[in-house]
Amino acid sequence: xxxxxxxxxxxxxxxxxxxxxxxxxxxxxxxxxxxxxxxxxxxxxxxxxxxxxxxxxxxxxxxxxxxxxxxxxxxxxxxxxxxxxxxxxxxxxxxxxxxxxxxxxxxxxxxxxxxxxxxxxxxxxxxxxxxxxxxxxxxxxxxxxxxxxxxxxxxxxxxxxxxxxxxxxxxxxxxxxxxxxxxxxxxxxxxxxxxxxxxxxxxxxxxxxxxxxxxxxxxxxxxxxxxxxxxxxxxxxxxxxxxxxxxxxxxxxxxxxxxxxxxxxxxxxxxxxxxxxxxxxxxxxxxxxxxxxxxxxxxxxxxxxxxxxxxxxxxxxxxxxxxxxxxxxxxxxxxxxxxxxxxxxxxxxxxxxxxxxxxxxxxxxxxxxxxx
Amino acid sequence: xxxxxxxxxxxxxxxxxxxxxxxxxxxxxxxxxxxxxxxxxxxxxxxxxxxxxxxxxxxxxxxxxxxxxxxxxxxxxxxxxxxxxxxxxxxxxxxxxxxxxxxxxxxxxxxxxxxxxxxxxxxxxxxxxxxxxxxxxxxxxxxxxxxxxxxxxxxxxxxxxxxxxxxxxxxxxxxxxxxxxxxxxxxxxxxxxxxxxxxxxxxxxxxxxxxxxxxxxxxxxxxxxxxxxxxxxxxxxxxxxxxxxxxxxxxxxxxxxxxxxxxxxxxxxxxxxxxxxxxxxxxxxxxxxxxxxxxxxxxxxxxxxxxxxxxxxxxxxxxxxxxxxxxxxxxxxxxxxxxxxxxxxxxxxxxxxxxxxxxxxxxxxxxxxxxxxxx
Numbered sequence: 001x002x003x004x005x006x007x008x009x010x011x012x013x014x015x016x017x018x019x020x021x022x023x024x025x026x027x028x029x030x031x032x033x034x035x036x037x038x039x040x041x042x043x044x045x046x047x048x049x050x051x052x053x054x055x056x057x058x059x060x061x062x063x064x065x066x067x068x069x070x071x072x073x074x075x076x077x078x079x080x081x082x083x084x085x086x087x088x089x090x091x092x093x094x095x096x097x098x099x100x101x102x103x104x105x106x107x108x109x110x111x112x113x114x115x116x117x118x119x120x121x122x123x124x125x126x127x128x129x130x131x132x133x134x135x136x137x138x139x140x141x142x143x144x145x146x147x148x149x150x151x152x153x154x155x156x157x158x159x160x161x162x163x164x165x166x167x168x169x170x171x172x173x174x175x176x177x178x179x180x181x182x183x184x185x186x187x188x189x190x191x192x193x194x195x196x197x198x199x200x201x202x203x204x205x206x207x208x209x210x211x212x213x214x215x216x217x218x219x220x221x222x223x224x225x226x227x228x229x230x231x232x233x234x235x236x237x238x239x240x241x242x243x244x245x246x247x248x249x250x251x252x253x254x255x256x257x258x259x260x261x262x263x264x265x266x267x268x269x270x271x272x273x274x275x276x277x278x279x280x281x282x283x284x285x286x287x288x289x290x291x292x293x294x295x296x297x298x299x300x301x302x303x304x305x306x307x308x309x310x311x312x313x314x315x316x317x318x319x320x321x322x323x324x325x326x327x328x329x330x331x332x333x334x335x336x337x338x339x340x341x342x343x344x345x346x347x348x349x350x351x352x353x354x355x356x357x358x359x360x361x362x363x364x365x366x367x368x369x370x371x372x
Numbered sequence: 373x374x375x376x377x378x379x380x381x382x383x384x385x386x387x388x389x390x391x392x393x394x395x396x397x398x399x400x401x402x403x404x405x406x407x408x409x410x411x412x413x414x415x416x417x418x419x420x421x422x423x424x425x426x427x428x429x430x431x432x433x434x435x436x437x438x439x440x441x442x443x444x445x446x447x448x449x450x451x452x453x454x455x456x457x458x459x460x461x462x463x464x465x466x467x468x469x470x471x472x473x474x475x476x477x478x479x480x481x482x483x484x485x486x487x488x489x490x491x492x493x494x495x496x497x498x499x500x501x502x503x504x505x506x507x508x509x510x511x512x513x514x515x516x517x518x519x520x521x522x523x524x525x526x527x528x529x530x531x532x533x534x535x536x537x538x539x540x541x542x543x544x545x546x547x548x549x550x551x552x553x554x555x556x557x558x559x560x561x562x563x564x565x566x567x568x569x570x571x572x573x574x575x576x577x578x579x580x581x582x583x584x585x586x587x588x589x590x591x592x593x594x595x596x597x598x599x600x601x602x603x604x605x606x607x608x609x610x611x612x613x614x615x616x617x618x619x620x621x622x623x624x625x626x627x628x629x630x631x632x633x634x635x636x637x638x639x640x641x642x643x644x645x646x647x648x649x650x651x652x653x654x655x656x657x658x659x660x661x662x663x664x665x666x667x668x669x670x671x672x673x674x675x676x677x678x679x680x681x682x683x684x685x686x687x688x689x690x691x692x693x694x695x696x697x698x699x700x701x702x703x704x705x706x707x708x709x710x711x712x713x714x715x716x717x718x719x720x721x722x723x724x725x726x727x728x729x730x731x732x733x734x735x736x737x738x739x740x741x742x743x744x745x746x747x
Contacts, residue, residue: 020428024656028664036672042691043676046503049684067535093542094716096705108535115538126544127708128552131683136539137510143535150535161491161516165509168467170499173509178502190667198660205579241432286572287397293568294407302418306681308504310473311420315663333500344469 007217011225015199019233029195032186033237033314037244042185044306045175051076051135054098056083061109067120071102074142093125099135100124112150133211154347169337180245181336184238185328188264190300192234196275199226201288204279213367223364227272234268235261245336255335259342261300263331266352270324273359280366299323304330324355382591386599390573394603408561408611412554412618419681420551426508427453427472429463434482441523443494446476452511467498474498474508486523536741543628550623555707556680558615558670559700560584562638565608565647567670568654568663573600574653575662594744601646608642619711629710633720637710640727641703645670647734648699654741674700679708702727 016119020026053071057064071077080098083089092098103121111118122139124132169175196331212222242260245251276297302316303309303325309317320326327348334340334348342349395401399556416686428446431440446452466472474497485491495512497505544551577583586596616634619625627634652665676682677691678700684692695701709719 007645009519019525024658024661028661032664032668035668037692038736040676043687044682045686046506046682048683048686052685068673075522094713095718096709112535119536119538122537122539124539124541126541126551127712128683129544130552131685132544136537136541139539140513140537143537144636147535161493161520163509163516164492164494164514165497165512166494167497167499167505167509170502170505173499173501173502173506178500194667198663202660202683250484257564284397284576285663286569286576289572289659289663290569293564294402294410297411298414298418301415301675304501307419310504312418316418321587337500338468 003216004218004221007352008221008225008228010206011217011222012190015225015229016232018199019195019229024241026102029191029233029237030240033191033240034244036187037180037183037241038248041176041244041249042077043179044179046130046134047175048131048138049076050078051100051138052078052080052098053100053102054081054083054089054092055079056086056101056103057088058106059104059202060110063109063112063118063150064104067104069142070100070142070146071139073191074138076138077142088371089123091122096125096127098125099131100139102139113154125354176249177251177337178333180249180251181333182329184241184245184264184332184336185267185307185325186300186303187241188234188238188268189325189328191237192230192268192271193275193278193296194289195233195280196226196230197274197278197288197292198285199230200276200279201282201285204282205284219364219367222367223276223360226276227269227360230272230275231265231268235264235366238268251336255337256339256341259340260332260335260341260343263328263335263345263352264351266349266356267324267328267331269356270352270359273356273363274324276363277359280363299325302326313329322355324352327352378590379592381593382589383595383598386591386596387602391603392523392605394607396707404610405614407564408614409618411561412557412615413622415557416550416554416577416618416623420549426451426504426511427455429455429458429466429472429475429572431458431460431463431475431477433460433480434478436483438483438486438523439478442478442482442516442519443476445519447511449511449515451508451514467496470498470554473504476512484710493662508588551625551712552708553681554619554623554705555711556678558612558619558638559641559678559703559707560674561611561615561701562608562642563645563670563674563700565611565672566604566642567649569607569647570600570604570649571652571662571666571670573604573660574650575657575659578657579659594739597650597738597742598739600650604646604649605642606627608646609639612638612642625711627711628714629720633715634707634710637703637706637720637724637727640724640731641699641706643731644699644727644734647731647738649736651738651741654738670700671707673698678704680704699727699730 018167019029026133046372055068056070068079072079081092083092085103086103089101092101101123103123105119105121108118108120120143122136124136126132198207203212217225246253278291278295279288282291302312302320303323305325311328312320331345331348334345394404430443433444443454447454455466458466462475463472463475467475474495477494477496479492482491482493493516495509497508500507509610559720574583587641622626648670649666652669653662656662656665673695674680675700677695680700684695684701687695705719706723706727709716713719
């Protein structure tokens with residue numbers, strides 16, 4: 001028992017040395033999470049802060065001028081051009097110089113005064129249909145405000161229902177509040193899974209793994225010796241991202257660190273387990289990296305990070321039961337923003353334990369079989 | 373020209389060796405053929421920004437004909453799935469346990485205030501997914517406007533002059549998010565085949581010492597690079613064709629530009645991606661470092677900073693400035709335009725020109741970085 005522990009400790013020490021000895025690899029373990037967190041924290045947003053538009057005003061009336069002034073005053077709509085001919089619309093949209101082109105017909109004001117419907121035509125560049133939808137939404141909002149002002153200024157009565165929007169845990173619906181806590185799990189998984197997969201593959205490529213197998217090490221000891229250091233490095237990466245989230249983006253952390261780190265440890269067990277499983281199948285480092293990548297990619301993109309998990313087809317939602325990141329995202333976000341406690345998080349913790357157990361025992365078993 | 377002959381024979385021999393190395397390695401085949409197919413199927417079907425069927429708990433504290441009418445309007449909307457009326461406390465628990473996405477609360481004074489013209493309702497959402505929450509708030513405006521318009525049509529004859537927005541979305545009238553995700557996916561696939569796979573090939577030869585063995589042969593640095601380049605270029609183009617077929621046959625993404633321009637654009641971008649991979653591989657000489665750098669320089673920017681999912685127009689100016697250095701943004705702009713808009717000269721030549729310059733620059737840099745020298 002004691003000698004087993006000593007062997008494991010020796011292997012752990014050697015693993016740390018192998019990774020952290022080279023200054024370049026120290027650098028590559030800790031710099032990317034910080035850089036990515038900063039860049040993605042700002043880049044991964046669906047909020048539009050600036051909408052370029054061109055206008056074709058055929059009415060030239062007080063009403064059309066008021067509508068355009070309202071757009072320009074919104075701070076979001078940026079007028080690029082006043083068009084004079086309908087033929088110009090295509091040029092501006094095609095060349096991506098305007099996201100929206102607004103066309104106001106010549107009877108616009110007359111219709112409004114008559115109390116009738118006055119159409120405003122908007123053409124949106126749908127090359128990114130999500131952006132087009134958001135821009136149209138903002139435009140509708142501006143027109144809505146214009147309408148109610150117009151009516152009250154011209155003595156036309158209208159009743160309306162005001163919608164009070166309130167959101168919990170993220171009062172201003174700031175995208176970075178949902179993205180950055182998610183990055184804790186995502187960036188850690190990308191780093192750790194690759195690192196783990198490569199660590200065994202490197203030994204295999206260099207022939208030292210065969211030597212390890214003839215030592216008194218038992219397969220599970222090798223497994224623990226390989227898993228533990230990578231989990232520690234993973235926790236360090238998570239902490240780096242957590243620090244950036246709190247001290248750079250200043251997103252208030254309302255949960256308990258004990259719960260968060262408990263969850264992250266289970267998550268890292270699952271991620272490292274997957275990495276070891278990959279590395280026990282791969283023969284070369286290139287193979288290990290590719291297999292790890294083939295696993296990380298779908299896990300990262302289909303975890304709910306980029307697009308809502310509930311918008312995915314049911315089949316994929318079922319397949320993603322095996323995706324540890326999915327649980328990690330849920331748990332980090334809920335602990336971070338909602339302050340969720342252990343009891344509500346059982347549906348996230350339990351699958352992570354199962355994935356970790358299955359992959360780690362699987363890897364230990366495969367270590368023994370895959371001697372070539 | 374015996375010299376030329378020998379040169380091409382050497383290139384041919386090395387290319388053949390490299391090709392065999394790819395063909396005999398199941399993981400390379402996986403990334404050349406399985407990977408593009410998997411990407412396009414998984415993400416084509418899996419990545420959807422279209423939020424449908426938001427589940428909402430309705431708390432009706434008014435219990436009047438008016439509130440029932442408003443709830444009916446929400447029920448008719450294709451975007452909402454309503455759960456039966458409950459108490460506020462119960463609805464709150466449902467949000468916390470993720471049973472519903474939000475709450476529609478109609479306060480007890482709703483009818484009275486509607487007649488006074490100051491009615492209010494409350495939409496409460498869980499903001500941990502900010503995007504979904506905002507989309508949901510946007511959807512809620514629809515039924516409310518429909519109901520209040522219908523109500524006023526019935527009750528009084530007053531209708532105000534109203535500016536009505538008639539919107540048309542060009543290039544994607546059906547508002548299908550696949551249309552812009554699939555061209556972006558093609559860029560992502562080529563980035564990975566080009567940048568990621570090649571990042572390890574030169575580093576591997578350094579690590580294994582086979583490059584030193586090549587030093588003693590008459591082979592020149594340029595010839596060595598060509599032999600590394602050609603097979604992976606082939607692999608990348610196979611991936612591209614597979615993606616293109618999937619885009620057309622499975623997702624029915626329109627191809628409004630010309631096919632030859634699309635091929636040209638993809639080839640140029642593939643050269644850029646290969647250039648980055650080879651340059652990284654040549655410079656760091658370690659497979660682990662090369663793989664991490666390639667991930668940082670090619671895959672992540674192609675996913676996050678290219679306009680593939682997140683629109684560049686949404687990003688702050690400083691981040692947008694970074695994207696100008698990265699080739700992926702030009703490729704995504706090119707492919708989205710060629711697929712959806714057509715041969716728009718100004719967009720195509722500008723982006724293609726930048727990519728071509730990058731390709732030449734990267735190849736030259738790689739050539740300069742390759743020495744037949746032991747370090």
